[in-house]
Amino acid sequence: MTTASVPAVHAAGLHKSFGKVHAVRGLDLTVQPGEVVAFLGPNGAGKTTTIDMILGLSAPDQGSVSIFGHTPRGAIARGQVAAVMQTGGLLRDITVRETVQLNAAMFDSARPVDEVLARAGILEIADRKVEKCSGGQQQRLRFAMALVSDPGLLILDEPTTGMDVAGRRDFWNAIRTDAQRGRTVIFATHYLEEADAYADRIVLVRQGSIVADGTAAQIKNLASGRTVKASLPATERGLLAGLPPVESMDYDGGRLTVRTGDSDAVVRYLLNNTGAHDVEVAANNLEEAFVALTGDDAVPESTSITFEGDLV
Amino acid sequence: MSTAAVVQERKPSAGGVNRTFLWIEIKRMLRNRRTIIFTVFMPAVFFFIFGLSNKDKLLPNGHSYGQYILISLTVYAAMTAATGAGSQVAVERAQGWSRQLRLTPLLPGAYIAVKAMAALTLSLVAVVAQFVIGALAGVTMDARTWLTAGLVAWLGSLVFAALGLFVGYLMPSQNVMQILGPALAILAMLGGLFMPIEIMGETFGNIAKFTPAYGIGQLARSPITGEFDWAWILNVLIWLAIFVAGAAMAFRRDTKRV
Numbered sequence: 071m072t073t074a075s076v077p078a079v080h081a082a083g084l085h086k087s088f089g090k091v092h093a094v095r096g097l098d099l100t101v102q103p104g105e106v107v108a109f110l111g112p113n114g115a116g117k118t119t120t121i122d123m124i125l126g127l128s129a130p131d132q133g134s135v136s137i138f139g140h141t142p143r144g145a146i147a148r149g150q151v152a153a154v155m156q157t158g159g160l161l162r163d164i165t166v167r168e169t170v171q172l173n174a175a176m177f178d179s180a181r182p183v184d185e186v187l188a189r190a191g192i193l194e195i196a197d198r199k200v201e202k203c204s205g206g207q208q209q210r211l212r213f214a215m216a217l218v219s220d221p222g223l224l225i226l227d228e229p230t231t232g233m234d235v236a237g238r239r240d241f242w243n244a245i246r247t248d249a250q251r252g253r254t255v256i257f258a259t260h261y262l263e264e265a266d267a268y269a270d271r272i273v274l275v276r277q278g279s280i281v282a283d284g285t286a287a288q289i290k291n292l293a294s295g296r297t298v299k300a301s302l303p304a305t306e307r308g309l310l311a312g313l314p315p316v317e318s319m320d321y322d323g324g325r326l327t328v329r330t331g332d333s334d335a336v337v338r339y340l341l342n343n344t345g346a347h348d349v350e351v352a353a354n355n356l357e358e359a360f361v362a363l364t365g366d367d368a369v370p371e372s373t374s375i376t377f378e379g380d381l382v
Numbered sequence: 383m384s385t386a387a388v389v390q391e392r393k394p395s396a397g398g399v400n401r402t403f404l405w406i407e408i409k410r411m412l413r414n415r416r417t418i419i420f421t422v423f424m425p426a427v428f429f430f431i432f433g434l435s436n437k438d439k440l441l442p443n444g445h446s447y448g449q450y451i452l453i454s455l456t457v458y459a460a461m462t463a464a465t466g467a468g469s470q471v472a473v474e475r476a477q478g479w480s481r482q483l484r485l486t487p488l489l490p491g492a493y494i495a496v497k498a499m500a501a502l503t504l505s506l507v508a509v510v511a512q513f514v515i516g517a518l519a520g521v522t523m524d525a526r527t528w529l530t531a532g533l534v535a536w537l538g539s540l541v542f543a544a545l546g547l548f549v550g551y552l553m554p555s556q557n558v559m560q561i562l563g564p565a566l567a568i569l570a571m572l573g574g575l576f577m578p579i580e581i582m583g584e585t586f587g588n589i590a591k592f593t594p595a596y597g598i599g600q601l602a603r604s605p606i607t608g609e610f611d612w613a614w615i616l617n618v619l620i621w622l623a624i625f626v627a628g629a630a631m632a633f634r635r636d637t638k639r640v
Contacts, residue, residue, distance in 0.1 A: 125485060126484075127481065127484060127485075144394065146484075146485060146486065146487060147394035147395055147397060147487040148392040148393065148394050148395070149392060149395065149487070150392060152485065153485055155478070155481075155482070157478065158477055158478020158479075158481065158482070159477075159478040159479060159481060159482035160477065160478070160479070160482070161410070161474065161477060161479050162477065163410055163413065163414070164406060164409075164410060168406055171402055171406070172402065172403060172406050173486060174402075175400045175401075175402035175403050176395065176397065176400070176403070176483075176486035176487055176488045177395050177486065177487060178393070178395040178396060178487075179395075215482075
């Protein structure tokens, strides 16, 4: 297909400041058609600001955005991009069906209303007032609205915030089923498991720029490869000077912890040259990569599995 | 892989006014109990309080005071209806709806046009309701007077639809009508809709001429007073221009910020 070379999103050199806050600092992003990309980062990393610029809801101070080769506005007018926002964007006093009808009326060609309601899994509550819908149902309604124009690119900004576990799973199943039809999806999230489970590619942002970009496995590798742990007599601590280069090392209560990109060399040295025993080698998980790449000094050591609360 | 959402070249949608949008807007307004209270119920109560007791007193030119009051309160009802409808953009902004609409091909001008048409629909309801109540209460006028007064009250409400949009884009409040309601009552009073300008005294009588409800009221009552002054039309046009400019400015500021 000749149009395959046109990227779904091409953003170059994006900058955006709000007063003294430099929210986005020289961000470049290219997404190819068909990719499912997670935009992962802590709160204040500039995710929403970037999404707003991609959608043309705010103008970058510097840089440019094109969607399928068009300006954001041009792509919206062609129904090539749609978005599911985190909150808002719904009228409380109309029904679910009316909301989708209204949205569909704005486009010259739109999918049938009942079809998108069914695909978003809300056909059975079509006659319910929006204000009577749960948070999860409202989010599916936003998803249904986004499907109306059958867009090539779907952008979701923290789409499962405030949903319970079952709601999140159902929502992602709907998105995933939809993405298998070839839609390009970009979603911002601070849930690591979501990025890991649903994205082909993870773009890690911190303080307004991209700090890592790759598959979940690549990101994990980026953050200091593996962790080697071993028990080592205190008398042999001097021998550690002979270790191959490592990223970090910690010795506490007879137990050595080494982060390294070359765990084989570390283990070989420990076993050949020291009395180290009970050696363990573990791959870093995405969570550790996330902390290593996006965290700052304020990040506590004992971070829980999900980054829901205060961290993000 | 079969792709449902391939990168096909598509034509941009026109993004103009469409019937579904207008129809849902009108339905929303008519469903809103508070709107109906402000536009139909309150002016009717005013008429029963102030108009009915004086209904059969005569003005110097022989027309009844009941006609005078009915037309004035109809103008008031229409302006309240239109302002209320326009100010709903405040609620829609608060709910993030105007932002959502920016993700559709809808052009800003078409949105404003639909809002204006919806406002005119509501003010038409207000005018008809007021006239029906007046007629049932025994006010009689010739057909030309009903028609002229009704048309002036109805079309003149466009000035206040623009005021509603202006304030709606300016204020973040969900309760914009709680501020606009009393403000409109004051404008109606100053503009001679609650009492004839002649009995307001010289100072207030002069102030009245510069307020936005004055021109529309004078024009709407002209079939019964038999008077006409180009200054009234000027009053309407100047206030329309001020409110439209204000609304356009506030709208631009709003869409830039986001």
